[in-house]
Amino acid sequence: MSDFLQSVIAYRFEIGAVILFGIGFINLLLQKNLIKKIISFNVMDSSIFLFLASQGFIEGRIAPIITGANDASLYINPIPTGLVLTGIVVSVSVSAFFLALVQRLYKKYGTVNFDEIIMLAKKEAE
Amino acid sequence: MASKKHSRFIDWVNGDTAEKVHEYKFIQKTVPPHSEQAHDEVISTRKARLFNISYEISAVLVCVILVAVLLFTVFNLPLFGSAGNPASNEVAERYLEKGLEETGAVNAVAGMILDYRAFDTFGESSVLFIAVGCVMILLMRDKNNISATEDSLEENERLIEIETNDPILQKIVLLIVPCIFLFGIYVILNGHLSPGGGFSGGAIMGAGLILFAVSFGIDAMQSFFSIKTFKAITTTALMCYATLKAYSFFMGANGLETGIPLGTPGAILSSGLILVLDICVGLIVACTMYGFYSLFARGDI
Missing domain, CATH: 1.20.5 (Single alpha-helices involved in coiled-coils or other helix-helix interfaces)
Incomplete structure (x- = not known):
């Protein structure tokens, strides 16, 4: 049991990322409100960033601001940090695009409920 | 005793004794068209x-x-925090060991994203640019997608904005906004020396622009930042980035000297193109953040 607990503590960031991903995913599937769907999408994004950033960390090393010797064994891995930066920018852009689409849908149908929008669209097509 | 300048403020303090002219004039209930029965x-x-x-x-x-x-x-x-993690391979080692002499940037992350992988960052800036373009297509008000009710709502909001000048908010914002801008510029200009860079500094400056627009209204904002400024800044910054990096890639791929001095590591004017590219990215991000806010708030920049 203590082995299991120890590994849970050792992998705390990855486990947190997976749980956050699960929360975001279940809400993405179950929420009817489109705004809430976008929020859960953002929660999923954040879990991925947490996972990537935790993969770059190395125990006992410092952030890659090279002030002393340029020896790779002193600093953490800079690549996941750069990937997270890219991810955040793309996430912001995609969220803005989604929200703009939702605003247009609201203007047309007067609701942000996904089922109602589908129903109204079907009715319109008939 | 009350000088003319402060009479508004004294009116505001006195509150109830002052005459409330426009109290319920602007309240307008909007009912979503067919929500109830649809549900x-x-x-x-x-x-x-x-x-x-x-x-x-x-x-x-x-x-x-x-x-x-x-x-x-x-x-x-592999165990969290272990050095033998397959993610920390020879690529990361090379960035850390050779980065300082090859890019001149003290901050290895800035050296990585704006020198070794500058093309990737160009893609990121383009994604932001395209996103703001898409939001513009969807939400920009022009003669094709504006109805009479929306027009009257817009006019109402303008009137509210003109009527409600909150003196406390405006004084505080006048104190805070220069500090926000100073901090944003500091973060951008120190991107190659310390944590920060174009994206974070640009986001800070965008927040300052949004705060100013919220507290002073559209007219004050448009006196120095209209859609023309927005278009000019974003396109110029993006073109500048593309031209500079294309030059450096072209020369580098053909084994020629670029002639861009790297400077002494740690000085503010060092690390070649990284500083210029950081400024370009920061301008794009700041304009984009304000553009998103403005398009969502009133469908115009």
């Missing part, structure tokens, strides 16, 4: 209800299975 119709049939229940059960099942599989995988990953 009843959605879950009316038995078939739809059955589908809903089965959908929810299967969604929960899929999610639980996915999380279980991912958790199982997590426990088989």
